[in-house]
Amino acid sequence: MRRLLAPLLILAALLVAPAAASAAPATGVAYQIKVSKSGLCLDVPGASTANAALLQQWGCTAGSTWQQFTLVASGSNYLIKNVNSGKCVDVPGFSTVSGAQVQQYTCVGSQTNQQWKLTASGSGTYQVINVNSGLCLSDKDASTSSGAAIIQETCTANTNKQWAFVAAGGRTWPATADGFASTGGGTTGGAGGTTVTVTTQADLARYAAASGAYVIRVAAAITISPKGTEIPISSNKTVVGVGTSGQIVGGGFFLGTGVTNVIIRNLTIRDTQMTDDDPDDKVYDYDGIQMDTADHIWIDHNTIARMNDGLIDSRKDTTYLTVSWNVLAENNKAFGIGWTDNVTARMTIHHNWIHDTNQRNPSTDNVAYAHLYNNYLQKVASYGNYARGATKMVLENSYFDTVKDPYYPDATAQLKQSGSILVSCTGNQTTSGSAFTPSSFYSYTLDAAADVPALLRQYAGPQATIGV
Numbered sequence: 001m002r003r004l005l006a007p008l009l010i011l012a013a014l015l016v017a018p019a020a021a022s023a024a025p026a027t028g029v030a031y032q033i034k035v036s037k038s039g040l041c042l043d044v045p046g047a048s049t050a051n052a053a054l055l056q057q058w059g060c061t062a063g064s065t066w067q068q069f070t071l072v073a074s075g076s077n078y079l080i081k082n083v084n085s086g087k088c089v090d091v092p093g094f095s096t097v098s099g100a101q102v103q104q105y106t107c108v109g110s111q112t113n114q115q116w117k118l119t120a121s122g123s124g125t126y127q128v129i130n131v132n133s134g135l136c137l138s139d140k141d142a143s144t145s146s147g148a149a150i151i152q153e154t155c156t157a158n159t160n161k162q163w164a165f166v167a168a169g170g171r172t173w174p175a176t177a178d179g180f181a182s183t184g185g186g187t188t189g190g191a192g193g194t195t196v197t198v199t200t201q202a203d204l205a206r207y208a209a210a211s212g213a214y215v216i217r218v219a220a221a222i223t224i225s226p227k228g229t230e231i232p233i234s235s236n237k238t239v240v241g242v243g244t245s246g247q248i249v250g251g252g253f254f255l256g257t258g259v260t261n262v263i264i265r266n267l268t269i270r271d272t273q274m275t276d277d278d279p280d281d282k283v284y285d286y287d288g289i290q291m292d293t294a295d296h297i298w299i300d301h302n303t304i305a306r307m308n309d310g311l312i313d314s315r316k317d318t319t320y321l322t323v324s325w326n327v328l329a330e331n332n333k334a335f336g337i338g339w340t341d342n343v344t345a346r347m348t349i350h351h352n353w354i355h356d357t358n359q360r361n362p363s364t365d366n367v368a369y370a371h372l373y374n375n376y377l378q379k380v381a382s383y384g385n386y387a388r389g390a391t392k393m394v395l396e397n398s399y400f401d402t403v404k405d406p407y408y409p410d411a412t413a414q415l416k417q418s419g420s421i422l423v424s425c426t427g428n429q430t431t432s433g434s435a436f437t438p439s440s441f442y443s444y445t446l447d448a449a450a451d452v453p454a455l456l457r458q459y460a461g462p463q464a465t466i467g468v
Helices: 200-209 449-459
Strands: 031-035 040-041 056-058 069-074 078-083 087-088 103-105 116-120 126-130 137-138 150-153 163-167 194-198 214-220 221-223 230-232 238-239 247-249 252-255 260-265 268-270 289-292 295-299 303-305 310-315 321-326 327-338 347-349 353-359 363-365 369-373 376-380 383-386 393-398 399-403 405-409 415-417 421-422
Touching: 031 069, 031 221, 031 449, 078 376, 126 163, 163 449, 200 214, 200 230, 200 238, 260 321, 289 353, 303 310, 327 347, 363 369, 376 449, 383 393, 383 415, 399 449, 421 449
Parallel strands: 194 214, 214 238, 221 247, 230 252, 238 260, 247 268, 252 289, 260 295, 268 303, 289 310, 295 321, 303 327, 310 327, 321 347, 327 353, 327 363, 347 369, 353 376, 363 383, 369 393, 376 399, 383 405, 393 415, 399 421
Antiparallel strands: 031 040, 031 163, 040 056, 069 078, 078 087, 078 116, 087 103, 116 126, 126 137, 137 150
């Protein structure tokens, strides 16, 4: 939703020294190998154990051994061995041609077409370079689609050639909210009501607006018409994607005054940007999720990207809100909070990967208690965590990579920070006041800030095990 931001103070830039790098991948550990561009994993199609099976990228699935690889030392280089098949990532025929698709093949440690070296590139990611060809492992055409070929091609700093090695293991995800959404009676969504599965806009809109409790399973990519429509959700609803299949394309959701007890989970909400809008996106008010005076809301494990206005707008005293494990990406405005003179809102914002954004990351205005922890902000152009008005903000164990003005309060807000890591950041990193003590409201567990980038690359956004 539109609003005018208070002018930011222009301060002298302060270069923040890089933090110590996270540990490099180790031999003998099973990893999922995830490409930064798409967030998808290196995959052996159909769990094949055959020689010459061509490799692809696919949605990361916990426990899938055909997506797990170990590093085997070969001199100063590595073989990359699939856990399921026992075969190694191989460039067919010792090819030196850019664009050759890689395969799995019986491991031969002396063969340079199976030897790879890892070169740090990006935050916690690596280029994977074939020793024989000198070319980099890449997803073809920088595709973001499952099934795209994995190839070797000329090394560049592009994110389709940056790979995160995420230790395999997996997490289980609770069905109930944590943080402030768990307090004041809790947030259960449509639990105990009717469960329906939808694949069309008409059915989604009908059940979302219905009276009574519903668990609405979104089992397909639903294209919204007219573009930019925000589907109203009424109280006592869970809207959840089935595995990684649920998408809202060209639209979003709206929670109005008095709406309570709503869960929006495990969805991809994307693509309402309008090319004819002004640079600040003020003409087409198309949000991913907009909340106006709603309460007890849990927004969890979604990817929200490329919306014409805000990815998330929490407005007009929306409270008891938890926003967790989401990817918020590729947008001018990420997450705006405020639009009120009252100071009553309570919210928890944790384990979100916010990247390639400009403003509102979040901008937090007149929030009584704002608890932000274990978030990963990457490539943020305007400002990061901004406490405004009478906000009391606690910021813990987050990771800021290439962020302008990573965190700061205005003259009337309070911001307490501990344990965060800043890499290649400039500008404000300012605290003020004692804010509050989150553990007096609920219990929570902090991850180490150094682990946050890899953790969120693996687990933020829709998960194959949720909603099934």
